[in-house]
Amino acid sequence: MADLKNEFSWSWSRHRAFETCLRRYYLQHYAFWGGWEPGSEAREIYIQKKLNSRPQWIGTTVHQAAEWVLGQVRRGHYPPPERVVERYERAARRMVDESARGLFRIRPKKSPGFVDHYYDLNTPEDAWEADLQEISRQIRGLFDNRVFLRLTSVPGRIVEVERLEQLFVGDVPVWVSLDVLVSDGEGGFVVIDWKTGRAHDAETVVRQLGVYGAYVVQRYLRQDPGRVEADQLDRVKVMYVNLREETYDTRDLDLAAMRETLATIDTSSARMRELLVDVGENVAKEADFPMLEEGAEACAHCAFRRTCGRG
Ligand code: SF4
Known part of the structure; x- marks a missing residue:
């Protein structure tokens, strides 16, 4: 091996x-x-x-x-x-x-x-x-x-369940695993995320789901998430379901949210790489990562x- x-x-x-x-x-x-x-x-x-x-x-x-x-x-x-x-x-x-x-x-x-x-x-x-x-x-x-x-009533429309997948944002490989991705039967997709805890804040969840939305745009709409048009983005919805509280919330992914998602990935990955001693080999040194x-x-x-x- x-x-x-x-x-x-x-x-x-x-x-x-x-x-x-x-x-x-x-x-x-x-x-x-x-x-x-x-x-x-x-x-x-x-x-x-x-x-x-x-x-x-x-x-x-x-x-x-x-x-x-x-x-x-x-x-x-x-x-x-x-x-x-x-x-x-x-x-x-x-x-x-x-x-x-x-x-x-x-x-x-x-x-x-x-x-x-x-x-x-x-x-x-x-x-x-x-x-x-x-x-x-x-x-x-x-x-x-x-x-x-x-x-469970439309099993044929379920596209993915907890599958580890990758998208690329620029040269950055991004891992995603969607709880469920389902087709809406009209050419669109809904990303579903189960939440089971108490400590979820809606805005953070929506930001996380924005990353999954970018994956759907790249993989299934075959568009660059950075260049996608508003009417294409209308085909992707994100939903999070709180199984503890028995509530759910559906959001549209708009262009502003997509731009914010891509900027987060861009900035965050750049900061991670800046701290490496060897970016090509992905080598990090403990001293560069201080404790709280x-x-x-x-x-x-x-x-x-x-x-x-x-x-
Ligand atoms: S959160 Fe605290 S205990 Fe955990 S790795 Fe950081 S400094 Fe260490």
């Missing part, structure tokens, strides 16, 4: 890490490299990178359930809600059990740990149970959700706090 190379790319989550803490960005995208090998120098950072918080676990499990159901529906099978809830509740419990047994030390990718176990937080049993109930509630809620039900100040709020829940001595 050819040697893996850490190539530069951009994604919305990478941008968020860069904006939150430069050291976190460095650990997550550079220092972890090679840590998949047991005994390697980067092993501990790799284990930390793979850790889940409990809100992330809720989100991942509900997304996996939605993805699985839509996959089944596209093959003509309609699994009963209780079977889906049971399947994913079991998977969620198994994750907790494996983490509590410390399997993340042996196979951090297949059995990622929880921040709670890694940092010995002694999270009470009823907190885990409350989260498991929330997972079940949200999965059950999919089957009453208008948007989800509409998707002692006591910073972001450190309190950060998976890397042991590496930073903030644990």
Whole structure:
């Protein structure tokens, strides 16, 4: 197998890490490299990178359930809600059990740990149970959700579900994974994003969805997102569905939003590259990515706090 190379790319989550803490960005995208090998120098950072918080676990499990159901529906099978809830509740419990047994030390990718176990937080049993109930509630809620039900009624129109894809903005490769992309049956597309947590602010979500919109323009409308016309952009809508609150919001992508999206990618990727010691080889040096100040709020829940001595 050819040697893996850490190539530069951009994604919305990478941008968020860069904006939150430069050291976190460095650990997550550079220092972890090679840590998949047991005994390697980067092993501990790799284990930390793979850790889940409990809100992330809720989100991942509900997304996996939605993805699985839509996959089944596209093959003509309609699994009963209780079977889906049971399947994913079991998977969620198994994750907790494996983490509590410390399997993340042996196979951090297949059995990622929880921040709670890694940092010995002694999270009470009823907190885990409350989260498991929330997972079940949200999965059950999919089957009453208008948007989800509409998707299951038009499986032939579903174009993508959680597929890792790439677009290019200038020379910058940008990774995207859309929760769902569906055709509207009239030559247009709707990007759907499931949200499961409490802490989403609508404007940030819409900015994230703007990146997905740029992907749809490039891939499916076969237009350069930087030159797309307003009437072509009318064919792309973005929608985010909050499964916790049972609300949804649909937005049009207009030219101003598209310009803002492209400017964000451009500026953010340029700033990331400026900090590299070798742009061509994508090499970064730890000292160029300082930690936040002692006591910073972001450190309190950060998976890397042991590496930073903030644990
Ligand atoms: S612990 Fe704090 S300084 Fe260290 S990576 Fe996390 S947020 Fe940054």
